[in-house]
Amino acid sequence: MPPVIDIHIHIQPLHMFKPHALALMKRGRSDFADLERYAAEPKAFLRFLDEAGVERAGLINYVSPDVIGFTPDVNDWIARYCAAAPGRLIAFGSVHPAYVTDAGAEVDRLAKIGIRGLKVHPSHQLYSPNAYRDGLGPLGEIYKRAQANGLPVMIHTGTSIFPGARNVYAQPILADDVSVDFPDLVVILAHGGRPLWMNEAFFLVRRHKNMYMDVSGIPPQKLLECFPRLEDIADKVLFGTDWPGPGVPGVRGNIEKFLALPISEAARRKILYNNAARLFPVR
Numbered sequence: 001m002p003p004v005i006d007i008h009i010h011i012q013p014l015h016m017f018k019p020h021a022l023a024l025m026k027r028g029r030s031d032f033a034d035l036e037r038y039a040a041e042p043k044a045f046l047r048f049l050d051e052a053g054v055e056r057a058g059l060i061n062y063v064s065p066d067v068i069g070f071t072p073d074v075n076d077w078i079a080r081y082c083a084a085a086p087g088r089l090i091a092f093g094s095v096h097p098a099y100v101t102d103a104g105a106e107v108d109r110l111a112k113i114g115i116r117g118l119k120v121h122p123s124h125q126l127y128s129p130n131a132y133r134d135g136l137g138p139l140g141e142i143y144k145r146a147q148a149n150g151l152p153v154m155i156h157t158g159t160s161i162f163p164g165a166r167n168v169y170a171q172p173i174l175a176d177d178v179s180v181d182f183p184d185l186v187v188i189l190a191h192g193g194r195p196l197w198m199n200e201a202f203f204l205v206r207r208h209k210n211m212y213m214d215v216s217g218i219p220p221q222k223l224l225e226c227f228p229r230l231e232d233i234a235d236k237v238l239f240g241t242d243w244p245g246p247g248v249p250g251v252r253g254n255i256e257k258f259l260a261l262p263i264s265e266a267a268r269r270k271i272l273y274n275n276a277a278r279l280f281p282v283r
């Protein structure tokens with residue numbers, strides 16, 4: 001197997017989940033005890049990555065007290081967790097403009113404690129990714145400081161079925177403003193707008209020099225149906241699974257299905273590894 005970076009995995013503080021969000025996570029899965037063990041022990045999770053054939057993983061966390069239950073403590077939690085293997089675990093944290101007094105200073109602090117990327121989850125954080133143009137000043141400060149610190153920002157795009165999620169904020173086109181106003185900021189559109197807005201994601205990734213997308217949450221065998229011109233943007237696409245999100249099958253199975261796609265070897269390597277390695281060099 002070629003080397004793989006899965007840029008979108010959720011290792012999360014399970015104790016923070018609100019009851020019905022947790023119920024959705026548990027629904028129909030028999031491996032919840034494993035998830036609890038992975039969340040508690042980085043070593044156990046690293047063994048899981050070894051078995052799945054994954055060299056490095058982006059571990060996505062974000063502040064969402066209202067919808068999911070995550071408080072600003074998620075940042076320190078995931079930074080501590082990834083410190084167990086900084087060469088393999090890439091910590092993503094977040095700053096919610098409504099839950100911090102100085103959003104810009106918090107971005108600087110996260111960069112210092114080892115957070116490598118910021119997640120913006122508009123449908124779970126309940127604001128539009130371009131709301132800084134509409135009065136949400138601290139959000140603009142977050143992008144500005146992320147750009148200054150060289151922290152990529154991953155913006156969730158595509159539908160969510162968590163109770164209370166607001167999908168009106170989930171359209172990729174809302175992130176167009178971000179790359180217009182912060183052209184040096186690396187923006188990653190998570191899930192490529194899946195399943196309603198993939199054309200928007202494709203357009204934006206081609207339009208903006210520093211805009212990328214990940215393909216997590218999209219069944220790999222459907223990827224070329226969703227993005228028939230995937231190879232045109234092979235320099236801007238990152239492999240990810242969104243595991244263990246609701247409805248996402250195993251990591252290894254996803255890699256195998258991706259490897260079976262009829263795309264060039266060069267495109268496959270870029271998407272599976274090189275693009276993410278360039279954005280998140282080991283340090």
Ligand SMILES: [Zn+2]
Pocket residue numbers: 008010060242245
């Ligand atoms: Zn996700």
